Amino acid sequence: MELIFAATVAVLYAGGLYMMLRRNIVKFLLGLAMLSHGANLLIFTAGGLTRGKAPLIEPGADAAAAGVADPLPQALILTAIVISFAVLAFALVLFLRAYRLTGTDDLDDLRSTES
Amino acid sequence: MSAPSLLLLAPVLIPLLGAMLAFIAWGRRRTQKAIGLTAVTLLSATAILLLIRVQRQGILAVQIGNWDAPFGIPLVADLLGALMVTLSGITGLAVGLYAVFYMDRKREIHGFYPLFLALLAGVNGAFLTGDIFNLYVCFEIMLMASFVLLSLGGEKAQLEGAVKYVALNFLSSAIFLAAVGLLYGTAGTLNMADLAVKLSSDDTTPIATIISMLFLVAFGIKAAVFPLFFWLPASYHTPPVPISAVFAGLLTKVGVYAMIRVFTLIFIGDTPTTHTLIVGIALLTMVTGVLGAAAQFDIRRILSFHIVSQIGYMILGLGLFTRVALAGSVFYLAHHIIVKTNLFLIGGIVRRLQGTEDLGRLGGLYRSRPFLAVLFLIPAMSLAGIPPLSGFFAKLFLIVAAIEIRAYISVAVALGVGLLTLYSMTKIWNEAFWKAADRNGESSGNESRVLPLYLPVVGLALLTVLIGLAAGPVFSLSLEAADQLLDPSQYIRAVLGK
Numbered sequence: 152m153e154l155i156f157a158a159t160v161a162v163l164y165a166g167g168l169y170m171m172l173r174r175n176i177v178k179f180l181l182g183l184a185m186l187s188h189g190a191n192l193l194i195f196t197a198g199g200l201t202r203g204k205a206p207l208i209e210p211g212a213d214a215a216a217a218g219v220a221d222p223l224p225q226a227l228i229l230t231a232i233v234i235s236f237a238v239l240a241f242a243l244v245l246f247l248r249a250y251r252l253t254g255t256d257d258l259d260d261l262r263s264t265e266s
Numbered sequence: 267m268s269a270p271s272l273l274l275l276a277p278v279l280i281p282l283l284g285a286m287l288a289f290i291a292w293g294r295r296r297t298q299k300a301i302g303l304t305a306v307t308l309l310s311a312t313a314i315l316l317l318i319r320v321q322r323q324g325i326l327a328v329q330i331g332n333w334d335a336p337f338g339i340p341l342v343a344d345l346l347g348a349l350m351v352t353l354s355g356i357t358g359l360a361v362g363l364y365a366v367f368y369m370d371r372k373r374e375i376h377g378f379y380p381l382f383l384a385l386l387a388g389v390n391g392a393f394l395t396g397d398i399f400n401l402y403v404c405f406e407i408m409l410m411a412s413f414v415l416l417s418l419g420g421e422k423a424q425l426e427g428a429v430k431y432v433a434l435n436f437l438s439s440a441i442f443l444a445a446v447g448l449l450y451g452t453a454g455t456l457n458m459a460d461l462a463v464k465l466s467s468d469d470t471t472p473i474a475t476i477i478s479m480l481f482l483v484a485f486g487i488k489a490a491v492f493p494l495f496f497w498l499p500a501s502y503h504t505p506p507v508p509i510s511a512v513f514a515g516l517l518t519k520v521g522v523y524a525m526i527r528v529f530t531l532i533f534i535g536d537t538p539t540t541h542t543l544i545v546g547i548a549l550l551t552m553v554t555g556v557l558g559a560a561a562q563f564d565i566r567r568i569l570s571f572h573i574v575s576q577i578g579y580m581i582l583g584l585g586l587f588t589r590v591a592l593a594g595s596v597f598y599l600a601h602h603i604i605v606k607t608n609l610f611l612i613g614g615i616v617r618r619l620q621g622t623e624d625l626g627r628l629g630g631l632y633r634s635r636p637f638l639a640v641l642f643l644i645p646a647m648s649l650a651g652i653p654p655l656s657g658f659f660a661k662l663f664l665i666v667a668a669i670e671i672r673a674y675i676s677v678a679v680a681l682g683v684g685l686l687t688l689y690s691m692t693k694i695w696n697e698a699f700w701k702a703a704d705r706n707g708e709s710s711g712n713e714s715r716v717l718p719l720y721l722p723v724v725g726l727a728l729l730t731v732l733i734g735l736a737a738g739p740v741f742s743l744s745l746e747a748a749d750q751l752l753d754p755s756q757y758i759r760a761v762l763g764k
Contacts, residue, residue, distance in 0.1 A: 171437070176429070183436050190444040197451025224450065227399055231443055234406045238439075241410070242432050245417055249425040264427045265500045 156196040163189030176246050176256045183242070187235040191228045198224030271328040273319060274341050276312040277351045277390040280305055281358070285383035298379040299366050305383055306362040309390075310355030313348075320348040321743065325750065325760035327396065335762050336460035340396035342761055345747035346596060350393040350523055353603045356729070357515040358386045360722035364611055365508035367718040368618075373418050373506065381418070385411035385512065392520050396761050399446055399456045401524060402439070405488070409435050412517060415509050416501060427501030434497040438487035445480035452477065459761035462531045462754050471535035478533035478540055482525070482547075489521030491581065492550040495574045499558060502573070503566035503623075507614030510566060514573055515607030519599060522580045526595065529584055530751040537587055545585030549679045552578030556686040565613040565623040565698065568690050569606070572649065575683055576602050582676060583664050591667035592748035594660065597741055601656040601733055605645040608726035612642050615719050616698060625694065630703025639699045641720070644727045646695065648734070650688035656733035663741060 163185050170182025201220040208215050250256050284305030291297040320326055320343050329338040343351070362382070369378055388408030395401050413435075417428040450456055452473055453464040465474045483494070490498040498518070502510050525544075533540055555575025562568045580602065583595025615638060616631065617623050632639045648655035661684055668676040733740055750756050 171433075179433065183433065183440070186437065186440045187443070190440045190447065193444050194447030194450070197447045199451070223456075224447070227447070227450070230399075230403065234403070235440075237410065238406070238413075238432075238436055241413055242436065245413070245425065245428055245432060248417075248420060249429050252420070252422050252425055258429075261426045261429060264423050264430075264504055 152200050153196060156192065160189050160193045160196060174258050176250060176258055179258060180242060180246060184239055191231055194224050194227055270326055273312060273316050274326050274328050274343055277309060278387055278394060280309045281383040281387040285380045285387060288380035288383060293375055295374045302362050302379040302383060303366060306358040310359045313352040313355035316343055317348040317352045320345055325756055327760045336455050336457035339400050340761050341394045342396035343394055344750045344757055346751060347393045349600060349747060351390050353600060354386060354389050354516055357512060357603060357607050360607060360726050361508050361512045363722045364719055368508055368614060369506065376418060378418065381411045381415050389516050389520055393523060396458050397456050398458055402442055402446055406439065416505050423504045427504035430497045431501040434487055438484045441480055442484035445477055445484060448477050458531055459758040462758055465532060474533055475536045475539060481528050485521045485525040489525060489577050490518050490574050491547050491577055492554050498574060499567060499570045502570040507610060511607050511610035514610050515603045518573055518577055519603055522577060525581060526584050531754050531757060541585050541587045544581055545676060548578045548582035548585050549676060552679055552683045556683045559690045560686060563625050565616065565694060568694060569609050572687065572690065573606060579664060586667055586671060586673060588667055588671060589748050589752060590663060590670060592751050593741065593744035594663035594667050596744040596747045597663055598660040601660040604726050604729050605648050605657065608645045608723060611723050615716055618716055625697035628698040629701045632699040641723055641727050644730055646691040648730050650691045651684045654734045656730050659737040
């Protein structure tokens with residue numbers, strides 16, 4: 152199971168980085184999105200995969216029984232998804248505005264602020 | 267909630283509350299200005315109180331929500347953290363005061379003040395948090411606010427700069443997040459003190475070193491080190507002056523702070539590998555930054571490249587990893603934040619007086635504004651490292667530290683880069699202040715619009731002189747901070763209570 156997840160993460164990272172190296176601004180953004188999905192899945196996998204055991208604490212017990220799924224990575228991912236959603240939405244609007252103002256979607260043409 | 271814990275929470279809460287109130291007062295510029303100024307004043311006052319308290323009674327830690335460490339999220343103020351919060355308070359106050367008189371109506375109506383306060387909340391949260399995932403969240407708060415601040419106004423240059431800034435910082439966040447996930451998978455904790463304990467055994471060192479490289483890249487992008495700095499000179503000169511001043515003063519330094527924190531607390535198992543690499547990066551950063559600046563001919567572009575080169579000095583101290591070197595880094599941070607913010611603010615006055623920042627078209631400011639010329643000389647000479655100003659001592663301590671461990675290449679580079687910094691500063695001096703103006707009389711009539719801007723500039727210049735004159739006490743404070751950094755057991759004891 153870990154191997155499948157690891158392979159998926161690898162594909163997401165490779166695809167994301169490839170898209171980020173493209174000159175088209177939209178492809179670049181898609182690359183960023185893939186990269187953050189890859190990171191989320193990486194946290195999930197690194198935190199340990201456990202099937203079918205919810206982290207519920209029995210009445211009267213102090214801690215969950217051994218072998219339950221770790222809820223913390225999922226909490227981290229949830230936070231990360233919210234953040235990357237917000238940033239992506241902002242980036243989308245920003246890139247659209249930049250495209251309308253500069254009239255180009257080619258990242259190589261956005262050079263006026265460099266020397 | 268006891269008084270010390272409130273004191274520790276205040277640097278995050280005050281700007282956050284201020285930001286919320288300012289959001290509620292959307293569109294009411296005068297109310298927002300009042301909220302903004304009150305918040306930054308309170309922030310700098312509490313930050314100074316916090317620094318005094320930490321200096322007298324040692325590291326202060328609070329568990330948020332009373333969840334015991336390592337399960338809850340702690341806020342921790344050691345001397346470095348408290349000092350950084352103090353510097354962010356001072357920068358916030360200076361830039362806030364400046365912005366009240368400088369910012370244009372359009373940007374004020376579209377939320378400059380709430381965003382500025384949210385930025386400060388994120389920065390202070392990053393300086394005080396004791397949890398690595400919380401550090402990520404604080405980074406994101408800060409970045410989100412900075413994204414909007416950078417593109418606020420929507421000018422063509424701003425948007426172009428913002429595209430690069432957003433893209434690379436997003437990439438850096440993704441790497442940071444992946445590194446946090448791997449760290450949790452390895453150590454099973456996110457509390458930085460607990461991580462330091464769990465990763466101290468030898469068998470986790472190889473994997474920790476690999477993860478540390480991810481952190482180095484993530485923080486390296488944010489701190490703008492070689493070869494990851496290209497977004498900075500492409501974007502920092504595009505927004506209005508107060509915004510670029512607070513970016514220049516604080517944002518890259520959060521990356522430097524995070525680097526110092528993780529590479530003194532968590533990743534210290536294999537210092538010959540990691541810290542030698544940091545020295546190499548530092549030297550290349552110093553050289554490329556200063557050479558980039560030499561090729562520029564616009565005040566804020568020159569200054570932006572100098573941020574890059576000065577970041578190199580700060581992480582050089584981290585890389586050398588001795589007591590004096592780390593103290594030198596802390597001193598350099600304090601000196602640099604104040605001086606760099608001030609230089610940007612002065613650039614804004616020049617821009618307002620002559621309508622441009624292009625050195626070719628500027629001129630004659632020494633004749634028409636001798637006081638401004640003196641005010642420019644103080645931070646400029648300090649940046650270049652002329653005694654008795656703060657920058658001289660900052661460089662001196664780093665160079666002494668490098669000589670002590672016979673790192674002669676570092677010494678040579680640090681001295682050479684200092685000389686080239688002087689070249690850039692004299693270039694601005696010659697072109698903007700010394701040479702005759704091409705169009706005389708244009709600079710008159712703006713007196714009332716410029717006069718209030720001098721207030722924060724004079725304040726920061728006095729502070730620069732003060733750090734230079736009181737270099738002894740400031741350095742002994744830096745040494746105490748370095749002692750805490752080199753002995754993580756103090757930090758761990760304060761957080762975990764054992």
